[in-house]
Amino acid sequence: MAPGSNRDQIAGMGAVDLARRLIGATLLVRGAGGTIIETEAYARDDPASHSFRGPTARNASMFGPAGHAYVYRSYGIHLCLNVVARPGEAVLIRALDPTTGIQAMATRRNSAMLCNGPGRLTQALGIRPEDDGAPFDGTDLSITLSGDRPDLLVGPRIGISRAQDLPWRFGLAGAKGLSRPFPPHPG
DNA sequence: CTAGCGATTGTCT
């Protein structure tokens, strides 16, 4: 199958399932990218989600087709990249293991830390505000799901002030370059 | 190593 042709599989998935499924997938943005190693799920009736209060101009993409991008500005400075799941649900991409177009990413970021954080990776990949709503269809953006199901790390989401108890942050076990360590599993 | 804080701007109350 062609790269970026996973939108049919993504359609109908909930954000939590998709967040788990995207660990180990390959993300490419105009020829640069790598393996997704950290994600977070945001659901429809989720106080921490931008979709919680219903559709607005800003979060319209979250209510659009699955397998498209939701790009928003964070703290007035950084952009963050999400993959839309079911209506009102999306998965925040928090970290990549860079594999392709590393030189271009290093040029866009003046740092050795290329993709270990949601704001850093959008800068490294050259994500623009106009990418909001764009499909992951292999044109500019593509996602190729992995065949295997690697061991996952699970923990609470980062940087939110509501629903902090939900374990909706996922990471690739053993990966280097996570935006933050995962807390030790209780027990 | 961890903790604190300023930058900067669109969106919602």
Added chain:
DNA sequence: GACAATCGCTAGG
């Protein structure tokens, strides 16, 4: 007018 799904710098142990 408050606040935000962050980052990078500085100070201190």
